[in-house]
Amino acid sequence: MRLLVTAGPTREHLDPVRFLSNRSTGKMGFALAQCAAVRGHTVTLLAGPVALPTPPGVQRVDVVSARDLLFAVEANLDACDALVMCAAVADWRPKQASAAKLKKRDMSPSLALEPNPDILATIRSRKGGRIFVGFAAETGDPRPEGRRKLADKGLDLLVANDVSQPDAGFAADTNRVTLIPRNGAEETLPLLSKLEVAERIVAWVEKTARAQTH
Numbered sequence: 001m002r003l004l005v006t007a008g009p010t011r012e013h014l015d016p017v018r019f020l021s022n023r024s025t026g027k028m029g030f031a032l033a034q035c036a037a038v039r040g041h042t043v044t045l046l047a048g049p050v051a052l053p054t055p056p057g058v059q060r061v062d063v064v065s066a067r068d069l070l071f072a073v074e075a076n077l078d079a080c081d082a083l084v085m086c087a088a089v090a091d092w093r094p095k096q097a098s099a100a101k102l103k104k105r106d107m108s109p110s111l112a113l114e115p116n117p118d119i120l121a122t123i124r125s126r127k128g129g130r131i132f133v134g135f136a137a138e139t140g141d142p143r144p145e146g147r148r149k150l151a152d153k154g155l156d157l158l159v160a161n162d163v164s165q166p167d168a169g170f171a172a173d174t175n176r177v178t179l180i181p182r183n184g185a186e187e188t189l190p191l192l193s194k195l196e197v198a199e200r201i202v203a204w205v206e207k208t209a210r211a212q213t214h
C-alpha cells in the first residue's frame, strides 16, 4: 500500500523568531512511518518541525505551518491508499505575520488570531476509497471526544489518547490509546511503546484495506 503519514506540530509564525505551536514531538507519527516502511509499504511522511531522523526507506517532506501541511497533503493525496493524520495541527495562527522581527515596543499585549483550515475537512470530498485515520489528544477520558471527531471528520479510524498522563501522549516513548473504528468494536490497548501502537494501527489499516477489496 501507499501510506501518507503526517507527524509533529505545526508552527504558526508571528515573525521570524516567534511562533504559536504545541508540545507534539512527532514520535508517534515517525513510529507509524517506520513501521509501515518495515512492513513493505511505500511511505511519504509529512513532518512538522521536529528533531527526529527520517526512518529508513521513508520519503520525507518537511513543513512548518498548518497551511503548508494542507498544501502538502493535497499534493500527495492522489498517490496514497491511506492517510494517517497524526500531526498536531495548530488550530489558530496570528492574523498578521511580520517578515522582520517585531520590536517589543511595537507589539501589543494581545494577539489577534484567525483559524487555520481543518485539513481533514478540506480534503474530505477527495476521500474516495482511501482509508482515513485521525488522532485525538485529550486530557481525561478521550473516548467521547474521539467518537465525535470520528463522525465529524468522516474517518475510518480514530486513535484517541489521554495526554494528561506522563507515560502517554506528547514526548513519551509509550502510549495508551483506544482505537475507535467507524465499523466494529472499540479497543483500548494497554500501555505500549509507540512502535507497538504503530504496529497495531498499520495492521488495522492493512486488514481494512484487505476487507475492502473482497
Ligand code: C5P
Pocket: 066, 085, 086, 087, 088, 089, 090, 091, 116, 117, 118, 119, 120, 121, 133, 134, 135, 136, 137, 149, 153
Ligand atoms: O485537533 P483535533 O483534535 O481536532 O485533531 C483531530 C484530527 O484532525 C487529527 O487527526 C488532526 O491531525 C486533524 N486535524 C486536521 N486539521 C486541523 C486540526 C486537526 O486535519 N486544522
